[in-house]
Amino acid sequence: DIQMTQSPSSLSASVGDRVTITCRASQSISSFLNWYQMRPGKAPKLLIYAASSLQSGVPSRFSGSGSGTDFTLTISSLQPEDFATYYCQQSNRTPWTFGQGTKVEIK
Amino acid sequence: QVQLQESGPGLVKPSETLSLTCIVSGGSISSYYWIWIRQTPGKGLEWIGHSYYGGTTTSNPSLRSRVTISVDTAKNQFSLKLTSVTAADTAVYFCARDGVGSGSIFDYWGQGSLVTVSS
Numbered sequence A: 001d002i003q004m005t006q007s008p009s010s011l012s013a014s015v016g017d018r019v020t021i022t023c024r025a026s027q028s029i030s031s032f033l034n035w036y037q038m039r040p041g042k043a044p045k046l047l048i049y050a051a052s053s054l055q056s057g058v059p060s061r062f063s064g065s066g067s068g069t070d071f072t073l074t075i076s077s078l079q080p081e082d083f084a085t086y087y088c089q090q091s092n093r094t095p096w097t098f099g100q101g102t103k104v105e106i107k
Numbered sequence B: 001q002v003q004l005q006e007s008g009p010g011l012v013k014p015s016e017t018l019s020l021t022c023i024v025s026g027g028s029i030s031s032y033y034w035i036w037i038r039q040t041p042g043k044g045l046e047w048i049g050h051s052y053y054g055g056t057t058t059s060n061p062s063l064r065s066r067v068t069i070s071v072d073t074a075k076n077q078f079s080l081k082l083t084s085v086t087a088a089d090t091a092v093y094f095c096a097r098d099g100v101g102s103g104s105i106f107d108y109w110g111q112g113s114l115v116t117v118s119s
Helices: none
Strands: A004-007 A010-013 A019-025 A033-038 A045-049 A062-067 A070-075 A085-090 A102-106 B003-007 B018-025 B033-040 B044-052 B057-059 B067-072 B077-082 B091-098 B113-117
Touching: A004 A085, A010 A019, A019 A033, A019 A085, A019 A102, A033 A062, A045 A062, A070 A085, B003 B091, B018 B033, B018 B091, B018 B113, B033 B067, B044 B067, B044 B077, B044 B091, B057 B067, B077 B091
Parallel strands: A010 A102
Antiparallel strands: A004 A019, A019 A070, A033 A045, A033 A085, A062 A070, A085 A102, B003 B018, B018 B077, B033 B044, B033 B091, B044 B057, B067 B077, B091 B113
């Protein structure tokens, strides 16, 4: 299975901050990388697919980059509704696998 | 707006079969891939498997022998059956849809259903 490793596991930030989360795959996955947001009591939300494509309806402050084994999710200006846990997921080869998550908390 | 809602027992006894249903509203189930994912504190998010509405099913090798996913186009819902459960199958179970890729990109999710395996 392809292992996905996110860093950091958690971070504290303020509204308006720029936040960057990284995800590393145990082998090359080209651009087959997706990002999700999870908040308690809410359905998880697809933010980015194919490493850098913004899902319809997702604010443009979210962006993704990377290819091969190293990927980044950036939130350009953190908003109150962005405090959540973020997960990467590889869609290169089954079984599809997820990172362990990055929790973004209020500073 | 597509919405997914999981339903099923919250408590299952060890060795029995876990059964969950995902009701799809706001769109037809007669296309796309339909997915089950679970989340545990220990293993995090784990893809269980997916089924295309036409019947092709793929599942995680770690669970394959115990998993059945089926799509009911008449009721616009799909289901998961996981046999011979143990405490390790205690998790929040999510249903999801892939409207973008080939079973690998999850653009709509349910809110999740906690299933506890205990006698």
